[in-house]
Amino acid sequence: MATLLEELFAKATRNSHPIFAMFELTYQCNFSCRHCYNPIARKNQPRTGEAPASTRRPLDFSEIMGLLDQLKDMGVLYLSLTGGEPLVHPRFWDILAAAKERQFAVRVFTNGALITPSVADRLDEIGPHCLEISIHGANDATAEALSQVKGSHQNMLKALGYLKERKLRVYLKCTVTKLNEGELEGIKAISDSFGFPVFFDPVITLSDDGEEYPLEMKASDEGVAKLYRSDGINIGNSPFEWEPGELSCTVGAGTLHITPHGDVQPCIQWKQPVGNIREKPLKEIWSTSPVLEEARRVAREMPMLIRKGTKDHAFCRHCPGLSLLRYGDPRRLEEQYLRVARIKAEVSRNEAIDK
Amino acid sequence: MFDPKLYRRNPDVSWRLIEGQAVLVHNREGEIEVLNEVGSYLWEHAGEPLDGLSGNISQEFDVSREQALRDAEEFYQALVASGALQPFNEK
Numbered sequence: 001m002a003t004l005l006e007e008l009f010a011k012a013t014r015n016s017h018p019i020f021a022m023f024e025l026t027y028q029c030n031f032s033c034r035h036c037y038n039p040i041a042r043k044n045q046p047r048t049g050e051a052p053a054s055t056r057r058p059l060d061f062s063e064i065m066g067l068l069d070q071l072k073d074m075g076v077l078y079l080s081l082t083g084g085e086p087l088v089h090p091r092f093w094d095i096l097a098a099a100k101e102r103q104f105a106v107r108v109f110t111n112g113a114l115i116t117p118s119v120a121d122r123l124d125e126i127g128p129h130c131l132e133i134s135i136h137g138a139n140d141a142t143a144e145a146l147s148q149v150k151g152s153h154q155n156m157l158k159a160l161g162y163l164k165e166r167k168l169r170v171y172l173k174c175t176v177t178k179l180n181e182g183e184l185e186g187i188k189a190i191s192d193s194f195g196f197p198v199f200f201d202p203v204i205t206l207s208d209d210g211e212e213y214p215l216e217m218k219a220s221d222e223g224v225a226k227l228y229r230s231d232g233i234n235i236g237n238s239p240f241e242w243e244p245g246e247l248s249c250t251v252g253a254g255t256l257h258i259t260p261h262g263d264v265q266p267c268i269q270w271k272q273p274v275g276n277i278r279e280k281p282l283k284e285i286w287s288t289s290p291v292l293e294e295a296r297r298v299a300r301e302m303p304m305l306i307r308k309g310t311k312d313h314a315f316c317r318h319c320p321g322l323s324l325l326r327y328g329d330p331r332r333l334e335e336q337y338l339r340v341a342r343i344k345a346e347v348s349r350n351e352a353i354d355k
Numbered sequence: 356m357f358d359p360k361l362y363r364r365n366p367d368v369s370w371r372l373i374e375g376q377a378v379l380v381h382n383r384e385g386e387i388e389v390l391n392e393v394g395s396y397l398w399e400h401a402g403e404p405l406d407g408l409s410g411n412i413s414q415e416f417d418v419s420r421e422q423a424l425r426d427a428e429e430f431y432q433a434l435v436a437s438g439a440l441q442p443f444n445e446k
Contacts, residue, residue, distance in 0.1 A: 077371040105369035105380040129382045
């Protein structure tokens, strides 16, 4: 049964009141993850074409403050600061403090590697709502094979310790890949040892510019099946993933996304820019964009699209942004979601037979 | 007697009015409070004199001024107990 809060959020979403916003502070990152969707070229990523070279100027601090004011005026409650790695932004601390002053519940998405005791102290002092930290494996070799940075796993583990000591709220997030699919229990054990929940996501997204190389890291069918056969495992990309009534996606209605250059997008996955905050007020973009209107239509159609798109519809989700990026059609169900639905259906049938 | 001048909204509580209702997120504890219409009005106007607030509530909700004042005091005390409001001298 939906809680009072879920009902309220669902009502807000129906009325296109954005509750969640994601702000990519920078595309710069200290990791080079093999499965990353970030459009900046990383080492050892088998691109087929050149990475897009951006000569555009990122938002400066005063523009960012203006953005925060606009998001507050629009009623956004949860603000995610992400990247790239947000901690490498030269004004990260000022931005975090300013967001907190504006009463956002701030979520910081980080790989954790830059969190030292003094960084943890500053986080504790400012008090974001939570940190959401990527975990790539249960051991150094796997995590470093994915991050392509020596010491990444150990630094992340140290960070978890510093954050736990300060009683900060942490959620771990693991993209299930072919490299770590055999270590799900180990990853869960790490999260349990710190008392932080972990969320496993079996879907990998394309590169922001449409390159498919991240999909080379896809987990096997057996790896995904194992995820769904395990007890007590959280599946999804965060604890904030929620399904408002009949909708299974809040794109264009309950959530919005801003890039480091001020482009506004329907969400992190639906990459079509609908305007830029340097050119128009955010509220005007939000209320007049035909692309956002189309995104809302697709979200409303989603239950029907899923029912028509697969016999495993009871187990299927849909990400119109990923479909748009991959096929140019936000209504077409994406192959990974269909695969996950098929596997979930098989696991469910087998479990029913076993009982 | 609750003196609103002595209290402020806790800066560790994030909040927004969503569909006319105040949603309070206690960032340290992780708890969320959803206030009703009257509570949301009182939260928005925290720190203002109770006389004026209870007068407005009395007019709007067909309740006596005395009752509105008692309810407002009780409500603010509950917010102090939950940590959503805090004395000015606390961090």
